[in-house]
Structure formats: C-alpha cells, structure tokens
Amino acid sequence: MKTITELKKDMVFNREMNELMDILKKTAVFEFQSLHSRRKTQAMQGKYVVLLQELLKMFPPGVEHPFLTNSLDKVILVVINTDMGFVGGLNTEVVDAGLR
Numbered sequence: 001m002k003t004i005t006e007l008k009k010d011m012v013f014n015r016e017m018n019e020l021m022d023i024l025k026k027t028a029v030f031e032f033q034s035l036h037s038r039r040k041t042q043a044m045q046g047k048y049v050v051l052l053q054e055l056l057k058m059f060p061p062g063v064e065h066p067f068l069t070n071s072l073d074k075v076i077l078v079v080i081n082t083d084m085g086f087v088g089g090l091n092t093e094v095v096d097a098g099l100r
Contacts, residue, residue, distance in 0.1 A: 034084065077098055079094060079095060079097075079098035080094075081094040081095065
C-alpha cells in the first residue's frame with residue numbers, strides 16, 4: 001500500500017501531466033487551424049495571380065505607364081509580415097531583408 005506522501009506525489013504528477021496534455025491538444029488544434037487557414041490563403045493568392053496576369057494582358061506591348069515603368073532610381077518596397085504568434089524571429093528577418 002502506498003503512503004500518503006507517495007499518493008500526493010502521484011496526484012501532483014497526474015495533475016501536471018493533465019496540464020501538459022491539455023497544452024499539447026491546444027497546440028495541435030492551433031496548428032491544424034493555421035494549416036487550414038494557410039491552405040485557403042494560398043488558394044486565394046493563386047486566384048489573384050491569375051487575375052493580375054489577365055489584367056496585365058490588357059496592356060498592349062510597348063505601352064508605357066508610370067505605374068509599370070520606373071524611370072527613377074528610387075524604389076518603393078512594401079514589406080508584409082504576419083501577426084501570427086510565435087514567429088517574431090521570422091518577422092524580424094522579413095523586416096531586415098526589406099531594409100537590406
């Protein structure tokens with residue numbers, strides 16, 4: 001028969017293990033939702049690429065438009081990163097690459 005001290009240790013272990021399992025479950029659900037969302041986003045991006053290609057086909061060859069040509073040495077760069085959690089390092093790398 002176990003002593004009271006051993007039973008208390010077992011209870012603490014079981015409680016901590018239960019908390020760990022809850023964290024792992026929540027992490028798995030978050031990752032699944034993230035992958036599902038990313039998949040939908042990629043499908044939408046594919047549609048936008050096709051639409052942009054169709055739009056650019058409407059311009060005849062040789063047409064010069066200020067939005068399509070860059071006669072200056074200045075360049076505007078738009079850096080887009082994510083607001084998703086746990087990717088601060090990635091966001092920092094994206095901003096640093098944009099600054100370079």
